[in-house]
Amino acid sequence: MKRRRIIVYVATSADGFIARKDGRVDWLDRPHPKGSYGMGEFFKSVDVVLLGAKTYGEAVTRGGGFGQKMKYYVFTHHPPATPVKGVEFVNEPVKDFAARLRGQPGKDIWIMGGAGLIASFVDAGEVDDFIVHVIPTFIGEGIPLIAPAERTLPVTLKGTKQYEDGVVRLHYAT
């Protein structure tokens, strides 16, 4: 059985932020070049999406749908009283959750964010890949990719790709 990889797949500003301090991502609102940075290919390679509670809340607010092609897991200490179709609310240590998921056959696993969830998976040693799309806009301050704490995580560059609109994809493996 192929090992399921757990992948942080996100966009950051040129200065490394995933959102402004208040969560706004206005600088992400730009026309996509043909091929949309290979997002279609990536989406086909995963069948599980992991979200933190806040990122989930923002997706719901924006009217984001939770389609049937993917299984969504939302990490939260406060699951809603009413079940949500296609979404499972998780309150389990990251290590146990990752072992359980990796033990089931399936495609790769996408950590959508936010910074807190990414940090939890990083600190549990459960992130295999970082695929970061660097948008050519500096925003000056914001929410960093990984919730702040001193770390030293050397990674291996697997590749870079430069898109016509100035977006750069950096692919690292841990």
Next chain:
Amino acid sequence: MKRRRIIVYVATSADGFIARKDGRVDWLDRPHPKGSYGMGEFFKSVDVVLLGAKTYGEAVTRGGGFGQKMKYYVFTHHPPATPVKGVEFVNEPVKDFAARLRGQPGKDIWIMGGAGLIASFVDAGEVDDFIVHVIPTFIGEGIPLIAPAERTLPVTLKGTKQYEDGVVRLHYAT
């Protein structure tokens, strides 16, 4: 006369920090590949180095020399009582300073850092290029490239270069 470009030329962690919170850059201490990321070429293209007071202080503490090939300007409100050979202490609005320097013939101008000085030049609209070497190590928290404030600075990607040790150079122009 060729316009002198003002260039932020720095290394950041994979998560966009120029130093740890306390200023340490231990994650930069790594063997350089042959060619040292083209640093020699870059150094030949500049003849002026701009430093903030803190970056200057750290350079002095580390025993950094201020060679004769470059002219060093240190931005500080508290110039030392004794002159330092090869170093000029500046306490002048960035706009005026930049206009004065650009009005003199010479090579390009290197802003070495830190984040506060970079921010001052960014906010004055006086940065022409960002040449960022992204080190393949996440450090989790630290001093961002530009001292924090909300900004929206779209830039043009001029090129990327991938080095054998996983360092990536991102070159942006404003």
